[in-house]
Amino acid sequence: MTPSLAKLALLAASCVLTLAGCTSSATKAQRGDYKLEWVESQNASERVRFLVMHFTTIDFDHSLRVLTQPSSSPVSSHYLVPENNDPTYPHDDLRVYQLVDETRRAWHAGPARWEDRYQINDQSIGIEIVNKAHCHPPVETSTGEIGEEICFFPEFDPEQIELVIALSKDILARYPDISPTRVVGHGDVVPQYKIDPGPRFPWQKLAEAGIGAWYEEEAVKRHMDYLKGNTTSDRESIRQRFAQWLADYGYGINPETATDDDITLYTRAFQYHFRPWKVDGEVDNHSRAIMLALLEKYFPNKLSGYPELKGTLIAELEEQD
Structure with a gap:
């Protein structure tokens, strides 16, 4: 046998052994009208790469309806975290609301970009946090000049932030590709249109809990x-x-x-x-x-x-x- 043929024979044998090893660990099942064998490929990665934080600017009831009901400009997120002292919230204790399964694409990030990725909705989990921050658009002064935008940023509810921390830790434990610098705000990934979660959001507190990036x-x-x-x-x-x-x-x-x-x-x-x-x-x-x-x-x-x-x-x- 020539050297080249010997190499081909060894390669073929290797392939057979490899496939045999894979097949032996395959999971077999019946799905509908066909048989299925599941052999896990090593050539894959997690879909989820980013965790994006938002504030809602509106109360819980309005937020829940906007994020779950059809509209002319539909939006959604995977999770909604309420706050205390909101008369529209129906429970005595704060609870995390899941609105979209993590395996599905929620519409929360818009035309965003982070690192070399553009389709952030396809690769992220979004958390909406009830906080009634709002801005008044600039108005024309008596001299004809355009004034500055005036924004109000309420503090986040401490108990609400503890829920955000617990939820985020759970998410990070399941998606190792979300590194500290990939925990971002909506305003980080699309600053042309958004500023949330705004200047009151306690990024440093989250980083101290192991969520996101902060400096020394x-x-x-x-x-x-x-x-x-x-x-x-x-x-x-x-x-x-x-x-x-x-x-x-x-x-x-x-x-x-x-x-x-x-x-x-x-x-x-x-x-x-x-x-x-x-x-x-x-x-x-x-x-x-x-x-x-x-x-x-x-x-x-x-x-x-x-x-x-x-x-x-x-x-x-x-x-x-």
Whole structure:
């Protein structure tokens, strides 16, 4: 037998043995009018990759109807979490409401993007949290100028947040592909239209419970010290570089085509999540330091891609390791 034929024979034998091994562990069943054999493939991944948090802006009863009944603009989510002191809520104790089976696609994220994924509805679980935050649209002043939008953000109910934490832990335990940076807000994935769950949502508390991402204060201070000593960059280059950092973290901004307005929009979304006490869209040193601390914690390999940091900050980090 020639070497090539011998290799083919070995390959064929290997295939037969492999298939025989698989077949021996197959599950057989009758489904309808045909027989079924279930052989689990190793070439697959979880459907669910993201966990998206929302606030409803309306009370429980209205939220439940909007999320479950047909309409001209139908929306839904997998879960709805009520709050205390809502006269429309029918129970004495708070309960998690499941509205859509996790195996099915809920319509909660819209035209969203995170990382390199666009069809977020297809790959996520959505949690709607009853909270009557609302904004008044800007109005024209007596001088003909357009005023600012005025928003009101009530605190979230502590007991409600404990329910959100318990529910999220349960979800994360079943879907290991949802890494900390893939627990996001609606405003993170579609900042053009949404800001929820808003600046009052306790992202840090969730992160301390093992849900989602947060930064280390010591790292932020260290990055602030570095940035204060680096005064050679102009405003435009700083903002363009921050757009790249946003994209590296997961935000759906394109650094190469982003306009100044785009950078402001995505920076505001970032601040709603990670610096909610000052949301202004400005790429200041504090926002930059928080972002660098997040990249260092969750994507340290990406920091080495920035030449301006290579000889200073990266060297310091490597020394600490």
